[in-house]
Amino acid sequence: MLDSDRLETLQTKLREFVAERDWDQFHTPKNLTMALVAEAGELVEHFQWLTPEQSAHLPVDTRAEVELEIADVLLFLLRLCDKLGIDPVLAAGKKLALNAERYPVAKARGSATKYNKLS
Amino acid sequence: MLDSDRLETLQTKLREFVAERDWDQFHTPKNLTMALVAEAGELVEHFQWLTPEQSAHLPVDTRAEVELEIADVLLFLLRLCDKLGIDPVLAAGKKLALNAERYPVAKARGSATKYNKLS
Amino acid sequence: MLDSDRLETLQTKLREFVAERDWDQFHTPKNLTMALVAEAGELVEHFQWLTPEQSAHLPVDTRAEVELEIADVLLFLLRLCDKLGIDPVLAAGKKLALNAERYPVAKARGSATKYNKLS
Amino acid sequence: MLDSDRLETLQTKLREFVAERDWDQFHTPKNLTMALVAEAGELVEHFQWLTPEQSAHLPVDTRAEVELEIADVLLFLLRLCDKLGIDPVLAAGKKLALNAERYPVAKARGSATKYNKLS
Numbered sequence: 223m224l225d226s227d228r229l230e231t232l233q234t235k236l237r238e239f240v241a242e243r244d245w246d247q248f249h250t251p252k253n254l255t256m257a258l259v260a261e262a263g264e265l266v267e268h269f270q271w272l273t274p275e276q277s278a279h280l281p282v283d284t285r286a287e288v289e290l291e292i293a294d295v296l297l298f299l300l301r302l303c304d305k306l307g308i309d310p311v312l313a314a315g316k317k318l319a320l321n322a323e324r325y326p327v328a329k330a331r332g333s334a335t336k337y338n339k340l341s
Numbered sequence: 342m343l344d345s346d347r348l349e350t351l352q353t354k355l356r357e358f359v360a361e362r363d364w365d366q367f368h369t370p371k372n373l374t375m376a377l378v379a380e381a382g383e384l385v386e387h388f389q390w391l392t393p394e395q396s397a398h399l400p401v402d403t404r405a406e407v408e409l410e411i412a413d414v415l416l417f418l419l420r421l422c423d424k425l426g427i428d429p430v431l432a433a434g435k436k437l438a439l440n441a442e443r444y445p446v447a448k449a450r451g452s453a454t455k456y457n458k459l460s
Numbered sequence: 461m462l463d464s465d466r467l468e469t470l471q472t473k474l475r476e477f478v479a480e481r482d483w484d485q486f487h488t489p490k491n492l493t494m495a496l497v498a499e500a501g502e503l504v505e506h507f508q509w510l511t512p513e514q515s516a517h518l519p520v521d522t523r524a525e526v527e528l529e530i531a532d533v534l535l536f537l538l539r540l541c542d543k544l545g546i547d548p549v550l551a552a553g554k555k556l557a558l559n560a561e562r563y564p565v566a567k568a569r570g571s572a573t574k575y576n577k578l579s
Numbered sequence: 580m581l582d583s584d585r586l587e588t589l590q591t592k593l594r595e596f597v598a599e600r601d602w603d604q605f606h607t608p609k610n611l612t613m614a615l616v617a618e619a620g621e622l623v624e625h626f627q628w629l630t631p632e633q634s635a636h637l638p639v640d641t642r643a644e645v646e647l648e649i650a651d652v653l654l655f656l657l658r659l660c661d662k663l664g665i666d667p668v669l670a671a672g673k674k675l676a677l678n679a680e681r682y683p684v685a686k687a688r689g690s691a692t693k694y695n696k697l698s
Contacts, residue, residue, distance in 0.1 A: 228430045229348060235437060243444060244451040248628045252388045252396035255381075256627035258414070259497050262374075262381040263620020266504075269371045270613035271572035271605045273512070277371035278424065289427050293436035295377070295418055296429045299411065305397065308408050310415045311347045317412035318354060325362060332363040334509035367509045375508035378616050382501020385623075389494035390486045390691035393630070453628035466668045467586060473675060481682060482689040490626045490634035493619075496652070500612075500619040507609045515609035516662070527665050530656065531674035533615070534667045537652055543635070546646050548653045549585045555650035556592060563600060570601040 233300050240301070254302040261294035352419050359420070373421040380413035471538050478539070492540040499532035590657050597658070611659040618651035 240246055268288050269277050280288065303310045324337035333340070359365055387407050388396050399407060422429045443456035452459070478484055506526050507515050518526065541548045562575035571578070597603055625645050626634050637645065660667045681694035690697070 228434070232430055232433055232437070235434075239437060239441065242446050243449050245449075245453070247451075248453050250393040250396050251399075252391055252393050253627050255385045255388050256494060256623050259378065259381040259385050259501070260620045260624040260627060262378040262414075263497070263617045263623075266374045266378050266613050266620070267617040269374050270610050270617060272371055274369040274371050277369050280370075280425070285425065285427075288425065289432045290436050290439070292418065292422060292427055292429050293432035293434075295381075295414070296433045297436060299414055299418070300433075303411060306399070306404065306407065308404075308411055310411050311351055313408045313412035314351055314415045314419075315347070315354075315412075317409050317416060318351070318358060320409070322358065327361050330362050330364075332366075334364070334367050372508050375504050375613060378620070379501045379505040379508060382498045382504070382616070385494050385501075386498040389491050389498060466672070470668055470671055470675070473672075477675060477679065480684050481687045483687075483691070485689075486691050488631040488634050489637075490629055490631050493623045493626050497616065497619040497623050500616040500652075504612045504616050507612050510609055512607040512609050515607050518608075518663070523663065523665075526663065527670045528674050528677070530660060530665055530667050531670035531672075533619075533652070533656055534671045535674060537649065537656070538671075541649060544637070544642065544645065546642075546649055548649050549589055551646045551650035552589055552653045552657075553585070553592075555647050555654060556589070556596060558647070560596065565599050568600050568602075570604075572602070572605050 233304060236297060236300055237304060249301055249305060251302060251305050254298055254305065258295060258298040258302065261291055261298060265291040265295060352423060355416060355419055356423060368420055368424060370421055370424050373417055373424065377414060377417040377421060380410055380417060384410040384414060471542060474535060474538055475542060487539055487543060489540055489543050492536055492543065496533060496536040496540060499529055499536060503529040503533060590661060593654060593657055594661060606658055606662060608659055608662050611655055611662065615652060615655040615659065618648055618655060622648040622652060 240249060265288065268284055268291065299310060302308075325340070329340050330337075359368060384407065387403060387410065418429060421427075444459070448459050449456075478487060503526065506522060506529065537548060540546075563578070567578050568575075597606060622645065625641055625648065656667060659665075682697070686697050687694075
């Protein structure tokens with residue numbers, strides 16, 4: 223179960239981890255977006271040769287590696303949010319509401335068409 | 342302040358949003374990693390021509406767009422975790438502990454060198 | 461048919477295009493790698509909800525959009541090579557030779573296993 | 580100097596390399612875009628903590644690693660083009676012409692503003 227103490231604790235531990243190592247100098251938002259996309263690319267690499275079915279039934283060792291890449295993506299996302307003063311959960315709530323407008327159920331059901339091409 | 346109700350609520354709302362639109366068929370982990378990296382790429386695009394300094398002082402409209410890309414990354418990360426049965430906060434905690442071993446303060450302080458090249 | 465005049469002409473036209481617009485100031489290698497990955501992400505986006513089979517039989521309009529993303533990736537790759545003084549074709553030849561060593565036919569045939577995990 | 584024999588030879592060698600290893604089964608366009616973005620992410624990783632200035636003066640060993648990532652991006656781009664029947668140089672020429680329309684020198688000179696936001 224995800225809870226506030228753990229997410230807030232994570233963000234704080236991350237800030238301390240970075241400060242202890244004097245790494246804040248490298249953590250410009252520009253650099254953090256680069257680190258984030260690099261980790262997202264590593265995540266993709268685990269899945270690139272898999273069939274869709276294989277991707278839903280990962281061997282234990284692959285799943286463990288994927289878990290670490292997911293971790294890296296979240297860590298850099300949290301650092302980026304920290305530096306920009308953005309609340310990612312609040313942002314995600316706003317985006318979901320926007321998506322509800324862009325993809326009304328009646329029009330979007332069962333279709334992967336992007337909103338700007340939905341009739 | 343980030344709290345559990347909001348993150349759990351988000352993940353549940355997301356699951357319902359997807360189910361209502363019969364989109365689960367598209368949400369194989371393979372596809373979700375693609376969507377995630379595509380959003381990470383959109384996030385990078387906002388910063389690609391900025392100097393490090395500019396990236397830390399975004400104009401209001403750019404910041405708003407960046408907030409929506411951050412939201413998209415988090416939404417796809419949560420969907421991926423949902424499908425794989427991975428707790429991203431727990432994973433991030435594990436990765437931070439691993440990073441503490443790979444980057445001892447004495448060796449890593451002030452240096453951006455990757456762990457496998459640290460003396 | 462790909463030929464030297466066209467690739468060299470392309471790289472030169474690109475250099476002139478950038479110079480005319482006084483854009484060289486934005487074309488640090490750092491920025492160019494960001495632009496490249498952002499375009500690669502846009503390329504991925506066209507395929508993220510497709511099945512493997514659908515990806516091999518693109519509708520005409522999607523194929524046209526994909527062609528433009530491929531173009532963007534090549535353009536930024538050529539700019540990056542121009543700034544770094546790297547010949548991408550020579551580099552690719554070297555990498556292919558390295559791959560032949562890492563993936564001997566006898567061991568690698570029919571397998572998608574990465575070289576560092578091949579027995 | 581880049582020339583046709585080398586690029587065509589490269590594409591042909593790549594096709595043979597893949598066939599010898601019975602890897603064509605993994606090379607759906609969908610998978611190839613994933614491999615491409617993963618390599619673009621590895622390219623970005625080499626630059627993520629560098630300043631713009633450092634990125635223009637890479638140490639010899641970093642430059643060698645970057646050369647191999649550039650190679651990987653080109654190799655997967657060529658495979659993707661091969662499978663889709665797209666000529667990347669022709670595509671890039673078309674995109675450059677489109678960019679000339681989107682970014683007239685008078686409007687775009689010295690500005691990094693995206694075309695859809697240029698006055």
